[in-house]
Amino acid sequence: MRSRRVYSCGCCTRIPRRNEGKPAIRPPSPRVPSLSTPLEAPPSRRERRGLSCSLVGTSRRSTTGRVTISDIAERAGVSIGAVSFALNGRKGVSDETRERVLRVADELGWAPSTAARSLAEAKTDTFGLVLARDPHNLGVESFYMEFFAGLEIELSKRGYSLLLQVVGSPDDALATLRKWQRTRRVDGVVLTDLVDGDQRAAFAASSGLPAVVVGDPSIAGGLTSVWTDDATSMREAVRHLAGLGHRRIARVAGLGSLAHTRIRDDAFAEETAALGIASELLRTDYTPEAGERVTREALTGEQPPTALIYDNDVMAVAGLTVAMELGLGVPSEVSIIAWDDSVLCEHTLPKLTALSHDVVAFGSHVARRLFDLVEGAAPEAFLDSTPRLVLRGSTGTASI
Amino acid sequence: MRSRRVYSCGCCTRIPRRNEGKPAIRPPSPRVPSLSTPLEAPPSRRERRGLSCSLVGTSRRSTTGRVTISDIAERAGVSIGAVSFALNGRKGVSDETRERVLRVADELGWAPSTAARSLAEAKTDTFGLVLARDPHNLGVESFYMEFFAGLEIELSKRGYSLLLQVVGSPDDALATLRKWQRTRRVDGVVLTDLVDGDQRAAFAASSGLPAVVVGDPSIAGGLTSVWTDDATSMREAVRHLAGLGHRRIARVAGLGSLAHTRIRDDAFAEETAALGIASELLRTDYTPEAGERVTREALTGEQPPTALIYDNDVMAVAGLTVAMELGLGVPSEVSIIAWDDSVLCEHTLPKLTALSHDVVAFGSHVARRLFDLVEGAAPEAFLDSTPRLVLRGSTGTASI
DNA sequence: TTGTATGCGTTATCAT
DNA sequence: ATGATAACGCATACAA
Numbered sequence: 127m128r129s130r131r132v133y134s135c136g137c138c139t140r141i142p143r144r145n146e147g148k149p150a151i152r153p154p155s156p157r158v159p160s161l162s163t164p165l166e167a168p169p170s171r172r173e174r175r176g177l178s179c180s181l182v183g184t185s186r187r188s189t190t191g192r193v194t195i196s197d198i199a200e201r202a203g204v205s206i207g208a209v210s211f212a213l214n215g216r217k218g219v220s221d222e223t224r225e226r227v228l229r230v231a232d233e234l235g236w237a238p239s240t241a242a243r244s245l246a247e248a249k250t251d252t253f254g255l256v257l258a259r260d261p262h263n264l265g266v267e268s269f270y271m272e273f274f275a276g277l278e279i280e281l282s283k284r285g286y287s288l289l290l291q292v293v294g295s296p297d298d299a300l301a302t303l304r305k306w307q308r309t310r311r312v313d314g315v316v317l318t319d320l321v322d323g324d325q326r327a328a329f330a331a332s333s334g335l336p337a338v339v340v341g342d343p344s345i346a347g348g349l350t351s352v353w354t355d356d357a358t359s360m361r362e363a364v365r366h367l368a369g370l371g372h373r374r375i376a377r378v379a380g381l382g383s384l385a386h387t388r389i390r391d392d393a394f395a396e397e398t399a400a401l402g403i404a405s406e407l408l409r410t411d412y413t414p415e416a417g418e419r420v421t422r423e424a425l426t427g428e429q430p431p432t433a434l435i436y437d438n439d440v441m442a443v444a445g446l447t448v449a450m451e452l453g454l455g456v457p458s459e460v461s462i463i464a465w466d467d468s469v470l471c472e473h474t475l476p477k478l479t480a481l482s483h484d485v486v487a488f489g490s491h492v493a494r495r496l497f498d499l500v501e502g503a504a505p506e507a508f509l510d511s512t513p514r515l516v517l518r519g520s521t522g523t524a525s526i
Numbered sequence: 527m528r529s530r531r532v533y534s535c536g537c538c539t540r541i542p543r544r545n546e547g548k549p550a551i552r553p554p555s556p557r558v559p560s561l562s563t564p565l566e567a568p569p570s571r572r573e574r575r576g577l578s579c580s581l582v583g584t585s586r587r588s589t590t591g592r593v594t595i596s597d598i599a600e601r602a603g604v605s606i607g608a609v610s611f612a613l614n615g616r617k618g619v620s621d622e623t624r625e626r627v628l629r630v631a632d633e634l635g636w637a638p639s640t641a642a643r644s645l646a647e648a649k650t651d652t653f654g655l656v657l658a659r660d661p662h663n664l665g666v667e668s669f670y671m672e673f674f675a676g677l678e679i680e681l682s683k684r685g686y687s688l689l690l691q692v693v694g695s696p697d698d699a700l701a702t703l704r705k706w707q708r709t710r711r712v713d714g715v716v717l718t719d720l721v722d723g724d725q726r727a728a729f730a731a732s733s734g735l736p737a738v739v740v741g742d743p744s745i746a747g748g749l750t751s752v753w754t755d756d757a758t759s760m761r762e763a764v765r766h767l768a769g770l771g772h773r774r775i776a777r778v779a780g781l782g783s784l785a786h787t788r789i790r791d792d793a794f795a796e797e798t799a800a801l802g803i804a805s806e807l808l809r810t811d812y813t814p815e816a817g818e819r820v821t822r823e824a825l826t827g828e829q830p831p832t833a834l835i836y837d838n839d840v841m842a843v844a845g846l847t848v849a850m851e852l853g854l855g856v857p858s859e860v861s862i863i864a865w866d867d868s869v870l871c872e873h874t875l876p877k878l879t880a881l882s883h884d885v886v887a888f889g890s891h892v893a894r895r896l897f898d899l900v901e902g903a904a905p906e907a908f909l910d911s912t913p914r915l916v917l918r919g920s921t922g923t924a925s926i
Numbered sequence: 927t928t929g930t931a932t933g934c935g936t937t938a939t940c941a942t
Numbered sequence: 943a944t945g946a947t948a949a950c951g952c953a954t955a956c957a958a
Contacts, residue, residue, distance in 0.1 A: 192708075192710065192951090194950090194952085195951070195953095196951080204928075204929085205928065205929045205930075206929090206930095206951095206952085206953095207928070207930075207931095207953085207954075208928060208929075210952065210953055210954075211928090211953095211954090214953080216954095217927095218927070218928080219927070219928075220927065220928090235708065236708075237705065237708035237709045238709060238951080238952070239645070239710050239950085239951050239952070240644070240650070240709045240710055240711045241641050241644035241645040241950080241952095242641075242645050242934090242950070242951030242952045242953090243952060243953080244640070244641035244644070244934095245641040245642050245645050245933095245934045245936090245950090245951080245952075245953095246934055246951080246952045246953045246954085247934090247952085247953070248934075250641065252689075267671075270671060271667075271671065274690065274692055275692045278690075278691060278692040278693070282691070282693070287689050287690075287691065287711070288689070288690050289652075289687050289688070289689055290674065290678075290687075290688050291678060291687060291688070292674055292675045292678040293678070293682070305637065308592075308635065309637045309638060309639060309640045310592065310640055310641065311640045311687070413869065414869050414870070414873040415869075415873075418873060440869070440870065440873070443843075443870070443873060443874075444873040447873050447874055447875045450875050451875055469813065469814050470814070470840065470843070470870075472814070473814040473817075473818060473840075473847050474843075474847055475847045475850050475851055592935090594934090594935055594936085595935070595936070596935080604944080604945085605944065605945040606935090606936085606945090606946095607938085607939095607945060607946075608943085608944060608945075610936070610937060610938085611937095611944095617943095618943065618944080619943070620943065623944090638935080639934085639935050639936070641935075641936095642935030642936045642937090642950090643935080643936055643937080644936090645934090645935080645936075645949095645950050645951065645952095646935075646936040646937045646938085647936080647937070647950090648950075928957100928958080929956105929957085929958075930955105930956085930957075930958085931954100931955090931956085931957095932953100932954090932955090932956105933952105933953090933954090933955105934950105934951105934952090934953095935950105937948105938947100938948085938949085939946105939947085939948075940945100940947085940948095941944100941946080941947095942943100942944080942945080942946095
């Protein structure tokens with residue numbers, strides 16, 4: 127049954143279709159209920175565009191292939207000004223006219239051209255987000271997908287869209303931002319994964335591009351920021367472990383270049399010092415490979431920690447695996463805490479105690495602040511809910 | 527130190543900033559190198575727009591807050607037609623003029639307005655992707671983030687952007703597609719997670735919206751499709767287990783409404799039947815909860831399977847955990863295979879045997895096909911590389 | 927209340 | 943080679 131001829135094309139295999147030889151025409155769109163009269167003027171550059179629409183009788187113009195407000199105006203027997211007013215729900219037209227225009231617009235399946243509206247209104251109804259991370263590592267972190275979803279909840283309420291760009295380096299990210307700003311591509315942007323003295327934040331601030339920073343106000347450079355109090359969360363985690371009798375705790379940290387990593391670093395150092403606990407800082411790049419490696423090194427060294435706090439959930443899972451491989455009981459001999467709680471944490475054995483945060487709500491919050499901003503609000507710092515410790519099975523009394 | 531006054535605002539806490547009382551003005555953009563002469567005409571509705579730019583001497587127009595080609599034309603002492611030609615590298619201007627125009631454009635930091643270009647060219651340089659899944663489950667699946675990254679690699683090469691929309695239901699997804707089509711919001715779309723008789727595919731086909739289906743040609747409704755041969759992969763997995771002596775295999779399947787799920791279902795049923803193996807189909811919704819539940823039921827029932835094939839990686843991890851909880855050795859007593867390989871599969875104990883696929887490359891492939899399509903290519907079906915079985919530690923000789 | 931004219935920034939045509 | 947000028951589709955100030 128799988129015997130059709132198959133062509134190789136380098137990256138893939140090509141399966142010929144039934145309409146193989148036919149010209150590359152797509153089926154004609156089910157255009158608006160076409161009336162009778164043909165159009166008279168020879169189409170000029172409209173040729174390049176969509177199919178010309180034989181809409182109305184003596185249409186002197188506006189046959190671009192899509193239905194426009196002049197089509198509506200003609201058909202409804204009013205001016206385009208009246209149509210625009212009626213469509214946008216402004217006063218200046220009689221109720222009767224308005225209703226007729228609305229009906230005709232509906233009949234014709236009219237919708238405003240994004241480009242034309244954007245040009246006239248000098249806004250795009252679009253927010254941008256540029257992501258600079260290695261795609262292969264990006265995939266395993268649940269944060270972004272949930273964050274996107276949260277953004278979208280708020281955006282869709284107002285008919286806004288999200289423009290996403292995934293780039294390879296921070297420089298590329300900045301370039302994208304510059305391009306967006308100069309081409310008026312978006313109304314505002316969301317900035318994530320900031321570093322100290324972040325160039326993107328600096329650019330947004332100086333260029334006037336509305337931007338909300340996802341992260342601590344201290345690194346937002348005066349921009350609006352929405353942040354989570356990671357320092358408090360970290361202290362809670364440390365105190366929890368201290369209360370269980372742990373005296374040697376390791377922190378498996380993410381990229382040191384990221385600002386929020388350092389904030390967690392500091393809180394970890396301060397709280398362990400305050401409690402007289404031996405602390406150890408293990409630097410990683412968020413990948414499970416790194417999480418596994420540093421965990422193995424720490425656990426097999428002399429004076430191994432009895433508890434580890436990981437900067438994300440995937441590394442925590444990797445760490446748990448290492449402990450098991452080494453024959454160490456969790457939590458009887460080693461306790462584990464994950465940051466960025468996800469469903470993953472609930473499906474390991476034991477389940478992972480984690481610092482949990484509603485990322486979807488967080489995303490919605492960020493979107494609301496960006497709307498405030500483009501509507502003229504002054505930059506402020508907004509504290510989102512603090513990630514709280516959810517106790518599960520991976521933390522317990524220290525063995526010694 | 528953390529003693530600033532804090533306001534509660536319902537969803538969050540508000541931290542007052544230093545510039546609390548000041549009006550909501552943003553720092554003036556570092557506009558183009560401003561010359562001397564002030565502008566004369568009183569700004570009309572430009573007020574609403576960006577800052578008015580005191581660009582040129584006796585500029586009779588074009589002070590919209592951003593630099594436009596008429597600014598360039600004026601400053602370079604040529605017409606805007608010449609500027610456009612020079613900028614777009616077409617012949618019709620002398621080399622000398624071209625160079626001067628380019629230099630001025632660069633000085634002024636000019637970039638074309640997305641909206642204006644889009645309106646004039648009747649294209650948006652944007653592809654759209656609408657996602658209809660529960661965000662909380664979406665997060666843990668690495669597929670989409672990698673897929674996005676793959677798309678972007680190809681898009682960025684050509685200056686295209688990705689418009690992303692996350693919605694709650696298939697109906698909303700269709701509505702978004704309709705809106706995009708009618709408002710000319712995108713040049714094309716990528717369709718994922720198709721179901722039998724998919725409305726989105728039908729809409730794209732009938733409306734002429736260029737679309738590439740991510741999935742089997744059989745459900746693409748004549749649209750261009752890029753697919754992976756899941757049936758072959760499934761058969762390979764079954765044969766691998768059969769070769770290890772397994773006689774009872776369960777398939778932990780994803781949503782039955784999705785077309786590719788059924789393709790895997792069928793291949794699983796056919797291959798097990800052909801090999802005379804007892805098979806069992808367990809339906810889930812991709813969540814680890816469901817994966818855990820059905821695994822537990824299967825493993826604790828009478829005549830439990832000795833091997834399970836999961837439809838994603840997260841459920842496989844959950845299944846592994848269940849086996850451990852039940853005291854079943856993996857792979858000594860139960861073998862496990864995951865679909866959608868991810869880094870996660872390499873950091874469990876044992877590591878998971880998985881059907882692996884380069885999703886980033888897959889995304890790039892899809893993007894290339896969409897470009898072909900908008901450039902006039904005829905719809906075809908393209909077979910991407912077939913997910914191949916990567917043997918790790920979770921599959922072994924059957925215990926019975 | 928309704929129609930007219932113009933701006934928005936770019937591309938493309940058609941005259942010089 | 944160059945310079946006006948007309949689309950593109952929508953919004954809106956202003957005149958009727």
